[in-house]
Each structure stands twice: as structure tokens, then as C-alpha cells.
Amino acid sequence: MTVSIRLQIKTLYKDLSLKEQAIADYVLENPSKVCHSSISDLSSDLGIADSTFFQFTKKLGYNGFKDFKMAMLMQESELAALSIHENIEKADNELTIAQKVFDSIMTTLTDTRKLLKEEDLQKAAAMINESNRLFFFGVGGSEIVATDAYHKFLRSSISVFHSADFHIQLMEAAVLTPDDCAFFISHTGKSRETIELANVAKSNGAKIIVVTSHAASPLAKLGDVVLISISQEIEFRSEALSSRIAQLSILDSLYVIVMFLNREKAQRSIAKIRRSISTAKET
Incomplete structure (x- = not known):
């Protein structure tokens, strides 16, 4: 089974540099834009060199940006449906909070499987x-x-x-x-x-x-x-x-x-x- 980009990022996130974490956050928050932009456009948005983004894709195990972008296109619908964090809202009642905890656990188990x-x-x-x-x-x-x-x-x-x-x-x-x-x-x-x-x-x-x-x-x-x-x-x-x-x-x-x-x-x-x-x- 191919491991998704989202899971690859989560397993490596805390071992990434601050710049690489910023790239990772951007990728997860803007999957559609990443799928349909050039490496130069993305690097410009992030204020980094193209080579920094390129090395990020290599660290995830891809041959380079083109290989990474192809994988992103294949997983675009999955990535677009997910956010990095599932936060408790101030207005949530006790049942909603409990349901969010259960949802988080179920996602954890699914991802680990x-x-x-x-x-x-x-x-x-x-x-x-x-x-x-x-x-x-x-x-x-x-x-x-x-x-x-x-x-x-x-x-x-x-x-x-x-x-x-x-x-x-x-x-x-x-x-x-x-x-x-x-x-x-x-x-x-x-x-x-x-x-x-x-x-x-x-x-x-x-x-x-x-x-x-x-x-x-x-x-x-x-x-x-x-x-x-x-x-x-x-x-x-x-x-x-x-x-x-x-x-x-x-x-x-x-x-x-x-x-x-x-x-x-x-x-x-x-x-x-x-x-x-x-x-x-x-x-």
C-alpha cells in the first residue's frame, strides 16, 4: 500500500527543519495550489529558494519536485478533505468534545493501519x-x-x-x-x-x-x-x-x-x- 504524502509528513514532521516544517504546513493547508503550481511559484510564496523546496521533496522520498507533484495530483482529493489539526472549539458542548476525541482516535488508528x-x-x-x-x-x-x-x-x-x-x-x-x-x-x-x-x-x-x-x-x-x-x-x-x-x-x-x-x-x-x-x- 502506498503511504500518503500526509502520513509521510506526519512521521517526519518533528525531524524537519523550521523551513521544512513551514513547507510541510503549506503543502497540507494548500494541496490544490501545490498540485497546480510550479516549484518557483511555490518557493516565491514561501520566501525560500527553489532548492529548499526540492530538498524537502527528496527528504520525503521522492526523486524531485516532478515526482512529488505527480503523487500530489494522485492524492489531491484526499489531501483537500483533511486539515492538520482538529481543534476543540469554545462553543463545543461536552458531547461534541467527546465525539471529536473519538474521531481523533479513529483517525489515528486508520492512519497507523x-x-x-x-x-x-x-x-x-x-x-x-x-x-x-x-x-x-x-x-x-x-x-x-x-x-x-x-x-x-x-x-x-x-x-x-x-x-x-x-x-x-x-x-x-x-x-x-x-x-x-x-x-x-x-x-x-x-x-x-x-x-x-x-x-x-x-x-x-x-x-x-x-x-x-x-x-x-x-x-x-x-x-x-x-x-x-x-x-x-x-x-x-x-x-x-x-x-x-x-x-x-x-x-x-x-x-x-x-x-x-x-x-x-x-x-x-x-x-x-x-x-x-x-x-x-x-x-
Whole structure:
């Protein structure tokens, strides 16, 4: 599936220079004009050199402006129907606000699904299956996602580990081996602590899977597999909160894939857990 220009821009936006972000905003706000203008006209509107706009298109993965413009023409109707932000209005009532939050979440999930690649999911599942131990790492809001993934994968036949404490995570990263697999979760991909953990894991030869919203981030560059979660912004609700829903869905998907690939072992493991926790439930 071809990734749309809008999604390409969102995954790279925070890694763009200020001038490149201005170009990105202009493209998303004026898709029809971009589709039907020359690079000189657009550069003049933005007050930049033609070469700056040209390099922006290269950063998005196109051969140049002509290639970029052709893609824009093919996606013009989609781009014209979308805006960069979906803001809460002062006059919105409680139901409207809630509906906008739900709309934002649904857009986040749809966008993230478009970015999923079969080869990445296959590789990630194989890395998990072939590992002796599976570790989940994350700090701050990403730690919540790591804990949820740990809770799910405990039902599998894989030895799985996670700690909420950063110092213990550092110790876990220090004892990783080439036979282990480590998940690193970070919305920005720029969390100093998470990058430190990933560097320690990398130095020990562990297989690394990264879940982040920014494909060009420092953390993404450390991953053997990188799974991208797109987030949708609305006022009073940060991108990180929105991306959490997408990240949970990515990890849920991998959990189901891994369990399906190991169906017999998974069923035995789930049966053991169900028997164990049944005694703690009221009858």
C-alpha cells in the first residue's frame, strides 16, 4: 500500500527543519495550489529558494519536485478533505468534545493501519519467536504501553520481562544477549532514557524492535524493525496520548500474530494462567 504524502509528513514532521516544517504546513493547508503550481511559484510564496523546496521533496522520498507533484495530483482529493489539526472549539458542548476525541482516535488508528507493512510484522514476529527472552522498555507514558504489552505476552509461552523502574530497566538491558529480543516504545523517539536503554541493548547484540511515531528519530535508527504509530492532535490532548492508542493496537496485533503462530503452546499457556487466576475470582 502506498503511504500518503500526509502520513509521510506526519512521521517526519518533528525531524524537519523550521523551513521544512513551514513547507510541510503549506503543502497540507494548500494541496490544490501545490498540485497546480510550479516549484518557483511555490518557493516565491514561501520566501525560500527553489532548492529548499526540492530538498524537502527528496527528504520525503521522492526523486524531485516532478515526482512529488505527480503523487500530489494522485492524492489531491484526499489531501483537500483533511486539515492538520482538529481543534476543540469554545462553543463545543461536552458531547461534541467527546465525539471529536473519538474521531481523533479513529483517525489515528486508520492512519497507523495504513503504515503497517507485512514484512515488518513478519520480521518482528520471527524475532520474538526465535528469542529466548522478551523484554519491554519504556519510560513515562510509554511505560504504560510497555506494561500492557508485558501483561498480554505473559499469556504466551515466551519468557517475558518488564519493570517500571528505570534503573532496573538499565540492569535488564545490561544482561541482554544476542538470543534476546527487546521492545523499545517512545512516541517521540527522542527520550534520552529510552535511547540510553536501546544503546545498551544494541551493544549486547540483542534484537531490537522500536515502536515510535517518528521514523527519522534517534531511537528508530537503532531498531532492527521499526513500527510507526501515527497520532492525531486536538487541543488539550497531546500527540503522545493519541499515539498511545495506536501503539497499544500495534502491540495487540503482534501478540495475536505470535500466539497464532504458536497456537498449541499458546493454548496450553493460556489454560495454565486461566486455572491459576480462576481461584482469585469470585464464584
